[in-house]
Amino acid sequence: MTQYQYTVKNVKGERKNGQLKANSQREAYGLLREKQYRVLSLTEVPETIWTKDLSFKQSVKQKDFVIYLRQFSTLLKAGITIVDATNILAKQTNSKVLQKTLYEIQESLQQGNALSEVYEQYPHIFKKLFTNMIRAGEASGTIADTLERLADYYEKQLRTKQKVMAAMTYPAVIAIITTFVVFFLLLFVVPTFVNMFNDLNATLPTITIWVLTASKWIQQDWWIILLLVIITVSGLLLIKKQPKGAYLLDAILLKIPIFGTLFQKAAISRMTSTLASLFASSVPILEAIEITEKVVGNEVVAKVLHEGKTSLERGDSLAEPMEQHWVIPPLVTQMIAIGEKTGSLESLLTKVSTFYENEVEAVAEQLKSLIEPVMIVLLAGVVGFVVLAIMIPMFDMFNQIH
Template identity: 50%
Template sequence: MAKFKYTGRDRKGKKSGTITADTKKEALTKLQKSGIRVKEIQQQAETIFTKDITIGRQVKLEHLVIFLRQFATLLQAGVTVVDATVILSEQTESKALKKALKQIELELREGRPLSEAASHQKKIFEPLFINMLRAGEATGSLDETLDDMAEHYERQYRTKQKVVSALMYPAVVGLIAAGVVTFLLVSVVPTFVDMFADFGGELPAITKFVIGASEWMQRYWYVILGLFLLFAAAVWAARQRKETKYYLDYFLLRLPVFGSLLQKAVLARMTRTLSSLFSNSVPILQAMEIVGRVVGNEVIAQVIHQSKDSLERGRSLTEPMKKHWAFPPLIHHMISIGEETGSLDAMLGKVADFYEKEVEAATDRMKSLIEPLMIVVLAAIVGTIVTSILVPMFEIFNAVQQS
């Protein structure tokens, strides 16, 4: 689709913006149907400066939660879907969401349902959101569905923040430690090298080691930087392909301490999403397909697809889960009970509650253990460098006193 920039007027006055369409005629038709009298319209040439470039998620989870809460409130207050979309597009802080809502507004004015209009904004709204909207429209409870979705994304955001904070602490402390060590080796240690050479005595082994490390760092710093950039690029490239992403996710889940935390976070996301879909009457096979696409971990996603295939063959949903190491017994036992009692959404909700609490407790424990450990490691490294300088200094001082 091409982008067209337009200026015109509607009932509220002057209006301008951009619209996507296959042709100029189609763009004009869309604008006219939405009540805009076009004065000027021109196709935008797509260049590197006008092309939208994004890294990661285009709309932050907190912005999406606020949008859903406000949307639900407006609908409950009797505001139409079109007017609610217009109001929220004007006040949201997210530029990407604002742009998507303006496009949705135009399609809504053409008579399309909200779920169809939102499905054309795939970079903003994931399949889970679209299917929940369809379920809400089908049952006539769109406001309740939006509230449920806000609750879902809010829980997901809290869990994500817990995991990020647990992983960020050692990363930040490690970065600071690397910075301090680099500064000492590159700037501080070399100032003492000439002094030790003039002294002429035999240097302690620890001092020789630190001086050697300092000289290597000054000569080959670009090797360390290059290896770091190469590693970052390799990880990024691995995450772009399903085959390599599977092995990367497998490695992360198998990590000591951190792997268990990531596993619980992924299982919490999986069970919470399934619970939300089932409670909104999304068919089970469709729900499994959606969860496999949005769960964010290829190891878990493969088992979910196997469970879907198991259902299609008339077998139990939990059969593949029982055979896989990433799914604890609690998962398949609770799902089996839910299948037998017809309360699968409630059982999955309880499992999600359990794992969300487990993630919270695990992150608190991890931070309390990592903090003293990182301090000890940093003190040991800095202490080694300082000791390597002080020991020869004391020897020089003693030699001066004796002479």
Template identity: 45%
Template sequence: MDVNFQYTGKRISGQKIKGKIEADSKKEALTELEKNGLIIFGIDETKPWNKDIVLNKKVKHKDFIIFLRQYATLIHAGISISDATKTMVKQTDNYALRTALIDIDKQLDQGQALSKAAERHPKVFPTLLVNMIHAGEASGKLDEILNQMADYYEKEYENRQKVISALTYPSIVGVITIFLSMFLLVFIVPQFVSMFNSFGEDIPAFTQFVLNLSNFVGSYWWVLFVVVVLLAILYKYFMQYEAFAYRMDIIRMKFPFLGVLVHKGALVRMTQTLSTLVNSAVPILQSVEITERVVGNHVIRDVLAQSRKSLEVGESLAKPMNDHWAFTALVVQMIQIGEKTGTLDQMLAKAADFYEEEVNQLSERIKTLIEPLMIIILTVIVGSIIAAVIIPMFSLFETL
């Protein structure tokens, strides 16, 4: 893979120059520079400082979609894959994508297939795309496949953003509620403790509870912080285990109010992916296996694994789905019809479109309903803390 070198030297005319060059080795860089008639005084390897490395090791979604469409356009215009790759290397600004394309270009020059070359860069080219490229190479429709995948990733991104958008507001309000409550308990409530003690009056039970909570949070706030960090670490650790990850996906899908959105979003991803693969003439067993790996939901993945085994013994793809709560009647019926009529890709696409529209409507509905709900929760929690301090004060003023 190319390395960056920084050099200083002069031209034959005597003009001093300095610049950068990419090459496999220092020797290759020197040879290239000397070919251009340069006299090199010094050359050193440089470590690239690029915001794409520091801030975003993965390719930005927008850059990736633009790349797929431009690549497809070049191939459709009759340009060879090798020349199209060289062109994309020059046009791509994203460091991670450009680095991968430089390596792919070298692999292509050595006679390697595009799918095999792309497979060397799993962080840039997802498993699904690599398999689709392989299907495009076999069918001679690589340009159509690339455009199809650009549409797929664009839709996937939009659907994911809708789910994230619906969950963002309650998350933000929840964090504000926690911090505001902590501020009141740590800095405001303690100011009234000495005043209540000086009057020696009986304090209401709820006020005493808030005072005790304030004292605990003020003294042991760091314990709460440590507990939160430990829980986050433990969660990440246990998510590596299949049983725990499977249970967490069940909780997400059955969570009150928001679980429906997560559930339908998972079905959209599954039906879109499987439809895209089947439509591209990828064998059904391989299509199901790839969908298992990219669906991103352990519950759906487990049922797909059972469906694949069902296909292997000559039974229906829909049979295991029909017996599982995670698959709706509509999805099962669409798959059954598709299997009987030979239009599985079309039926899956219709199911994906239906649930995609449902996700749109659900996300808008949730945002509309959850905003006032979160404001009420914020008001109740913060208002209760304030009330716990103010109400006893009225009793004290009456006794004066």
């Protein structure tokens, strides 16, 4: 939004100065006139470091967003106007961010702006995929159906994301617990036995020497560990920001044993679902591929899509470059090739998307059942190693006494 400086007169003839934010000068005039002001002057305030809005733009939870789309579609199908439907949804949504945004959208719509144009003013909430499908729905007069299709799409993406997160959460939690337990033992438990072991004047087992050395090192040089963690995380974030670095990291993720398959299937499900939704909304194929390339969430898959777009621009097949890449399974390339020949690409992509969504669920369940015992054994093994290192000299001391 743009900041505007205004000078107005109210109904009593009193002169007032102030500032307001609006998407356009026309909208700013409308907002002032709604308050029964007579506008004397209205000028745009140049953006500087002091006037720029430095607040972080909050996004809307995907669950709240899906509910909004479902309800919006239902209201439009019931014959309620877009402006009135927006007002109703703003009043009843549980999301404060979405509520504020919808009230602003309502004001813009009342100024005569198109729905897709208004959505574009809030890219942190309404992504390019969304606005393009809404624009196509406006052109074909099927906004209600488009909203319902978008709700199905985002709901499917949410389910897939939740399944992947569920599979990743358990090992992450166990790894964090293991780390904290080991650090607690080395920092607070092991040091209490050091003096006792020194008084023994006996040769300690190798395993005990390792643990005592680790405990001493962590107590004295803990900051090195913290520094290494910060450097590693910062380095990964910097690499992720570079195109080649992001591609490399995503390629590594896809090659990770066990989890790589899950990430690959989730990316394929997202790619095919996005393409199918865009085709169903009559978005041109080249534009649909370009949008999917940006939202697929994996640089390896995005590169394959880019190569597919280039192939189409040359007059060749979309499936051809995909057939030559390891990340795209043969099932996907075969279905795309058949869809291109028969003109049924949208329906086939929808079937592929559903298939891989089910595959993600199956793999996630298998991973949880496989990882749970492995992580429990790992936790027991690591903690047991530290405890054993302390107990062995204790048993030796007990045997010497008796």
